[in-house]
Amino acid sequence: MSKKEKPDSSIGGAFKETSELQMSEWEVVKRLWHFMKPYWSLFAISLVLLPIITGLTLVQPWLLQLAIDNHFVPKDLNGFGLVVGGYAAAMFSVAALQFLQTWIMQLAGQRALRDLRQALFEHVQHLSTKFFQSQPVGRLMARMTTDIESLQEALASGMITMIGDVMMLVGIVVILLIKDWQFALASFVVVPFLVGLTAVFRHFMRKAFREIRVKVARLYSYLQESVTGISVIQLFVREKRGLEEYQRINEEYRNANFMAIRYDAMLYSVVETVGSITVGVIIWYGSGQVLQDAISLGVLVAFIEYMQKFFVPIRDLAQKYNFLQSAITAGERIFELLDQTDKIPQSESTRDVPEHIDSIEFKNVSFAYKTDEWVLRDVSFKVGRGEKVALVGHTGAGKSTIITLLTRLRDVTEGAILINGIDIREFDVQEYRHKFAVVLQDCFLFQGSVLENITLGDEIPMDEVERATQAVHAWKLIQAYPEKFQQSVQERGANLSAGERQLISFARALVHKPEVLILDEATANVDTQTESLLQSAVENMLERQTSVVVAHRLSTIQKADTILVLHRGELIERGSHAELLASDGHYAKLHRLQYRPSAPAKAS
Template sequence: MEQTQSNKTGKAFDSDVLKRLFVFVRPYSKIFYFLIILTFGSAVLGTIRPFLIQYTVDEYILPGNMVGLNQMFIWLGVLLVAHTLVSYLHTYYAGWLGQNVVRDIRVKLYRHILKLRLKFYDRTPIGTLVTRNVSDVETLSDVFSEGLAAMIGDVLQLVFILGYMLYLDWKLTLVSLCTFPLLFVSTYVFKEKVKKSFQEVRTAVASLNSFVQEHITGMSIVQIFNNEEREYKKFTEINKTHTEANIRSVLYYSIYFPVAEVIGAAGTGLLVWYGAKGVIDHEVTLGTLIAFIMYIAMFFRPIRQIADRFNTLQLGVVSTERILKLLDSNELISDSGTFKPETIKGDVKFDNVWFAYNDEEYVLKGISFKVKSGQTVALVGATGAGKTSIINLLSRFYEINKGTISIDGHDLKEYDLDELRRHIGLVLQDVFLFSGTIADNISLGNKAITEAQMWEAADLVGARKFIERLPGGLHYNVMERGATLSVGQRQLISFVRAMVYDPKIIILDEATSSVDSETEELIRFAIEKLMQGRTSIVIAHRLSTIQRADKIIVMERGEIKETGTHDELLKLNGYYAQLHQMQYKNVLDV
């Protein structure tokens, strides 16, 4: 998917894309219109100077009129200061507008990303989203500072230059521009070549982002399987593609600009030859020839720049199309519910629920069960049985295909999404901690949660001692993904986090298999505290930890095979009894 998008070149003046892009400019419309005025003013002031010099030479220098000459020098000085001031304002406000638009787009894009379903992330590389939110958005600032505004200024400058030249002498104008077709052709070829190489660069950048992010995240797997050399070779190949694309663009620049200089010099040479002949024959004034030499230099410069700016604009349009495609994604979590209860009891009901991640293969088939307020239900089954899918659906990370899920008799879709999740606590086996302090990871930026509440929650789940032993306590920096903490410590922090938010329904991916016995006891204690007085749904990995559950649901291949208490299921002598016997046998063998 990324490759297809990256190779798309787009149209520099795609009206639909530009129209939608300028929606983000609307809040800054006054600055935008002021920028247009500055663009027009810069074009006028930048091109009138040779005209005034022509007038000065012919009317004051050649006749020897020093008074008039002094006056013209004053006017030329005023013109130069005015042009400098206008150029400064134009450059500043073009950059200011670009950065503010980029900020707004990035904020809107990130807010949109936050609301996308997890299904979207299942099939979209993280590096691609990083590219969209960073590189593609940053490209848009160039559209305003170096692309559109500057390109309009260049075109206006060309129009004024051509107008002045035709006004002064149409014959000299034709001679001056006789090499223009060669420049136009070379510019077009250059534009097309560079456009293609820039697209290749952006494709390689997206690939680099995805590869680096993915492999740094999974570095432990790379190292444990001694895969460093193979991954290094893969990275080298991607980086080589990136380098080659950049070198190709450098090659095109290194060819085009000398060629453009030669063409411009040839045009200037023809102008001087023909103009000098005209001066000698008294058909052309010296001032006119000087003005034309200045104009021809000014004329060829924006022609060369327009090719570059055109590519900048095209890349901006491509980036805009990618960003708009992401913003137009309809894979948002439906949040049309309006029910906002102050509190809930915690009665949970699944009624004939069917669910598939890819809309083809159902991973849950006709799931029905009830959990009364305050009860504990354990989900048991082999990997892939559908246990995690059940907790994902209860939290509305995914939408069900058929059936209903309700809390306290209200369909999940009736609830305001924020309110629904406020009453559900989720503690996963693989605890994710953000870079920052322990306090940051417990409160998740919620200013209403005080440190006193954090310590109280830590006391309740037995995590205070280990937090106090850390340098800084709650202000200890856990680094990215909690790399400086053990598995058990990260798990305890997640319990504290769940406790301070005080949910009425707690979902636990019960995991104690990868911790030492002392930490395991702490986690068991934390789990018991967390479940007290709450509706609890537990994914059970060790059957010994769920024997006191009010209900045990045994799952296999997305279906419920058995339901009952621990003793009831043992008496059935079915799947649960076999599983229990296998785990008990393993314990005895140890």
Template sequence: MKHHSITRLLKLMIPHRKAVILAALSVLLVNGAELMKPIILKIVIDDFLILKKPEVGLYSIKFMGILYMAIVILGSFFTFAQINLMNHVGQQIISGLRKRVFNHIQHLPLSFLDKYSTGRLITRATNDVEALNEMYTDVLINLFRDIFLLIGIVFTMFSMNFSLALISLVALPVIVLVTFYFKGKIKENFKVMKSLIGYINGFVAENISGMKLVQVFNRDLEKLKEFKELNAKYHETTLFQIKMNSLLRPIIEILQTLTIAVLVWYGMGRVMNQTLELGVLYAFTNYVKQFFAPINDMAENYNTVQSAVVSADRIFELLDQNDILEDLDSGLPVDKFRGEVEFKNVWFAYRENEWVLKDVSFKIAPGETVAFVGATGAGKTTIINLISRFYEIQKGEILIDGVNIKEYKLRDLRRNVAVVLQDVFLFSGDIKSNIRLNSNISDEKINEALQLSYSEEFIQELPAGINEPVRERGSTFSAGQRQLLSFARAIAHNPSILVLDEATANIDTKTELLIQKSIENVSSNRTTLIIAHRLSTIRNADKIIMLSKSKILEVGNHDELMKRGGYYKELYEAQYA
């Protein structure tokens, strides 16, 4: 068990300390009521049933009955108060922690997300956070209650009869040994369980995303087999957990029964010899039951605590990735760029020493349309990712308007660089919300963007027009329609630098022509960067940068490169031979 995780979990309760203190006071009052019950019954047995003392004033069986009932009612009231308070505190902590994890994930760089599976991140924000819920709402306050109840019982028993108290606690060392034995096994098993559920979530998410491929290539049986193997491993660890639980409680119950049996055997001998009151023995049997009840509770709650600690370790491990967090709001503020982009001797690798860009240098003037061409893996998309600072370069400099992009406020930098990707992502909602993306863009600007991107025509044919619902990833729209909406979104944000990353790769000829016309409409007053495999789409670019094997091979416009007779000409003629 990592003590720093427990400490951090407890610190999350500090903002709610008033409610926690009230709950703790309620618990102490409930414990006091529980300790009073056997004492009242002892008095009734010894004074009224055995000695048959006369009833005097308040000292009567009737009064004792009323007192016992009052204690039960007050105990129930304070139990309700404690449960209600801790549930409120727990839900507030869980809600805040889930929000914190989600916000943290949003600020992680792509370099981290490339190495961390989606399923594991989903598990952190859902399963792992939820695993803490029961601990806050129930287990922690019950642990507090049980510890103080045990202390109160031990103190009361020793005050009442020293020898009976020693007999009552004879099983305690055995309980400690058994608990420590189970502790290690349960903790390690929970680690495996949490890891497996992360893999299962990732596997399911990946399979759903690639369902079309699974069905096209008839991979359903193979995928089912893989899932069965993962599921079987999780099933085994769950059964082991159940086995541990089913063993621990009976062991404690056996120890309780043996303790009571020894206590009754020893106590009745003394009662018969008239060296012990029957009421004291009866009170002790009640205290032993009360003593083992919190031990049973702690044994049952141990699984919850272990699950919570393992989840907390994983959550805090993620939240502790502070050194790589993207700071969106520090740096040089900028409203608009002129659009000059310069790479100076840039070296970049996703993995150490596996260079994707090697000593790349070029300069793009404001308002220029520049195309990047090259084989897959040449580094075209990487250049786009670096301009938006999704990744940090290892050597060299990237400048916009003569200033290193690291000096700009990251939020402002990305607001001024709009990217239209080959794989369009649309959020659930409607068309308008997908174009606006919660920024301060007026309806007038949205309509203008739809006109410039030639999206207006197909939107007008939709039943709800611009308010047409968008399902997950825009699945109800064609690839061409999604691309037009993506282009409209980029235009609506009025970027200083517009980036088209294979934006026309997977669309029909008609949509491609519409996007070409749209590019001509919007590129006159902004820097436009185009990545394309279809060389026909970049013939009118002011400059074409040819990349090969992580380096710049050729630079020029279409006519210049064709006259030069280099690799670009070979590639162009191969496409249109």
């Protein structure tokens, strides 16, 4: 940041999107071809239609020349109807073939874009949590929506029809050179100027479209954070400030579009002006040639028609070139996201995950989010089958990090985590995670029904769902809803209380029959009455399988077989509740603080 540049204090202002990507146009096109290739036959049919359309278009001025020179000037109507019929047939054929060609191109383009969207979504789903923690959601939404939409015009019509425009230009040049090469060369004197102008505009337009993509990503990021944090904005009365910030970002996006529109208008108007001047010169010069009987009137009219048709594809090319530049810029950003390799490493030769997990062992595990900033240091412990283990400690002690490592959302920096004596890095990530069910403090519910949130779309018998809800005390709650299991759940469960969301999350975890149940402060942030209900639900769940519990309130883990006490990333105590109290160590201190009548404290 330069000395004069002030830091952006707006919502999401810490994120800066770069506009300098290093991907050539040819590289973007090659990578797009990967998605176009499955539909090459449709693209091929569209290409085959282009020379037919071009030929039928170019024959029209020639038929007009025949009508003038052979029928109008000599006043001979013999065969005139045939010329008119041919002209009409050419016109209607061009219209029909252009419709067919456009439809085929759109069909192929939309299919390719569908595959691109699918590939992008699949890729993003497998990126690590580390990637998402560093990327604003709005930015990712822009890449996966507006950037792909920017490709639509180029992929569905622009790139192929540009080939048709080039065919048209080449055909007109050849025809005019055959008719009168001197007249033709005089008409084409402006072409080098247009080519040079387009090359100059190419640089500026590419830069302008890059800036548009940067600004729209910033706009999406601001909108996402503003909507998500609307309660904070309203509680702190930041509506006016938020509106001012949005206005500034919106104006930056508008100005970026104005710049692209300016270049577009300038290029189009120059091409239009040059075309009009050229046609005027042809009429002036050609009229003299006709009066001198150097060329016929029909040839002059044909020349005018061909030159008008000559500048139509040039104007189209200028417009399509804008679309292409926008698409290339969007493609850069899409493929940059597809090139992200921040994934949990997968072993080339994975081992089968054991059907039953008999032991979980942390063996000298250390972990750092950043180099030399250790969150865990040389942590070792073992959990047997059916054992209930609790993790306690102050905030930042490393409790949730242990859960993150156990579920392979991140990999250990040093040491190893073993399942039945096998390093978990040797298992397929997804198959391995099937063995776990996790209930978090901030549980996430999807928009849909209660049943869909419990089963997550899996085919689970209804009687198993009902048993799971009864075990976690969610049955009565669900039966009280007007629609029972089909009760609508709003986004993130906004229409449910914190306790309701937790009970549904408990049922979701239990119904999937995990080998290991993980509760990460799952009873935190609820009132005492709800906590009692949740605590009973937790006890029912813990009776069923191996469990790892991150404790928020020590009352929830007193019946655990083993309690692991963490402090500043190190495992400093272990034992049962009674043993740890008797040793009068760090756990006993936490217990006294939490149950002190005057100032109840929390374990974390």
